[in-house]
Amino acid sequence: MGPASDTAVHRVVKTLWNGIWLFYLSAPVTDLVRGGHSAGARVLGGLGLLAFVCWYLRLVFRPDRPRPVRSVLLSLALLSTEAAVLSLSLGREWLVLFVYVSISSGAALPARVSRLTVPGATALLAALALTVPDGGDYLFGLLIPSLMGGFAMVGVREMIRTTVQLRQARATVAQLAANEERLRMARDLHDLLGHSLSLITLKSELAGRMLPDHPDRAAQQVADIEKVCRQALVDVREAVSGYRRPTLPGELAGARTALAAAGVKADLPPDFTDPVPEEPECALAWSLREAVTNVVRHSGAKRCTVTLTPRQTLAGPVLELSVTDDGTGGTAVPGNGLTGLTERLEAVGGTLWAGPAGKAGFRLLARVPLGSAS
Template sequence: MSSRVPVIGDTTETRRQKWSKAAMITVWMVFLAGPVTDLWTGGHSGPGIAGAATGLAAFVTAYVVLAYRHTRSPLPGRIVYPLLAVLFTLALVLPLTVGLEWLVLFVYVAVATGAVLPVRQAVVGLLACVLALAAVGTHFGTRPSWDVWTSFVIFCLLGGFALISARKTVLTLRELREARAVVAQLAANEERLRLARDLHDLLGHSLSLITLKSELAGRMLPARPEEAATQVADIQQVSRQALTDVREAISGYRRPTLAVELAGARTALDTAGIAAELPHGPPPVRLTPEREDPLAWALREAVTNVVRHSGATRCTVTLQTPDDSAGMLRLTVTDDGKGPSGAGEGNGLSGLRERLALADGTLSTTAGVNGGFTLSATVPSVP
């Protein structure tokens, strides 16, 4: 079995996500103000301050490794469990030897436990953390416990169970994405099988007939050249028809649709961590396949550019009939990224412009004043 412990989230993929996680961890460090203040104003001896500062530094290091490094890329159990043991031991020793202001360390232990352990182990670890906190905070029952419960135990429970719930939610979302990927792969396999069946049905008879007539023409030569020529003419006719059938079949498979491209755009933007606003339902007007095809290609190209090059956090896709152009359908893709690179129009946009021109459509692009990019593609609808 694997020695890895379940990870709270997926691997951090972008710089923005890394900085966001680091900022969240840094904000939570504000609750260490009590122990830090106690080091300066608690009247401890020099060796006591040195020992407490060393313990606090070790505690923070172990916590950051678990809260940042482990949730980015899971560490093996032989590292995770000793780090949790270090956190728990320091959370026990420092309040007993330095002061009750250090009880806040148990909250960090509870959060780390909920973040990195499987659910059952996390619940057991959280309860052990609460019992230890109550015991140390009340000096093993010799002091009133109300302040300990209201100041630390409640936050310890809330923090621990919140991380357990968050980890379960993230793991569920990951399983959902994996299930979607499996469904997409099964759909692709089914499409390949359908293509294979169609090609077999299209070419099987034609190729058999070509083979039969070729053998027959070979036996007729050189004694009966006229009859052989007739067979050769039949071969040419059958092969041309087979070629026409294959081209029609392949063109139908290659032709994208807006529904399929919108679903693919939603998945691609979600995977890239870009907030997406996309239309639901069919287009507001009816399109012929010849005019829907370039519009679907435009959507694919625009979303691909947003995901790969824009650095955007939000992308909006609309399908609407312009007020100033009756009988037209306009696709608009807008992002809030860094805008165009200034290197001119690439091959992708040039190819889109040519596709749209063949369908009597147009393509336009605009850059925002403070960044961002907008692509608009317009085609005539069916009257």
């Protein structure tokens, strides 16, 4: 009932669902045929019943569609007037129209308003039942359907509104998930390609300088470039597939190669074999890669020191990564790299600090929780 019809089958099903309840109008129809009314009364009664049904369906066909309360109240007043005129003119069988007035008010009005209109329509039904000849015989058979049907439609309307909101929320969540995946891809590709392309640029420059006098050493640099290109292609494919998770031992080995190619003396820890949860290790590995890439590309440093230190804090055990160089230093400027690292570390409960290291040089400090803290 709630969503708009998008196919012919959907429209037919919705029409049948709303129209099946018109079965209870069999009493007025029977009265038109067998009630002994004049031809004119039958024609006018039939036209009035047709107009009533059309207006009723217009109100209940889309209960989720926002309508001005004033216009709905005016429509209900017209339906109530028509039902009253037909009941007073043609007899007690037409009192059932007030059940439809109650139902349409519950379907088309907000709950705060329909809580008043449903009892109002029922009260009008009771008043007319006591006025129409022999209407009291139908009174108790119509009061409960009027109240129950009206308030049931209030519940149905709220259920439809909630369902529509859930559909919208689900679409929003899907959009946010897609945005988050695009952001992840942007971070991964930036970190992967920035590191690999910086290394390729350095080795290309070295090969160019070695080529005239040391062709064998230049050939070795070209071979390294080919190896880096192949590995970068593999990394990009794995990042696109969402399977790549860099490790600290692998990034330490890559940092040693990149710093050596740039002519930077590297002071790195030995092979790191301490057990670290997968997500925190991945975040630290990305931090190490980005830090070393920045040292190679921007610092002009002669020396780079990398440390990995387990520490005990009030919040629990942490693993601390420090990357310090003796380059030009300066203030950390937020960019794609640092922003991406901050997001990665915050996702695992970690922190990132980057800034000058004394009078000269630059330092990046990343921490991730270990054990139960992560």
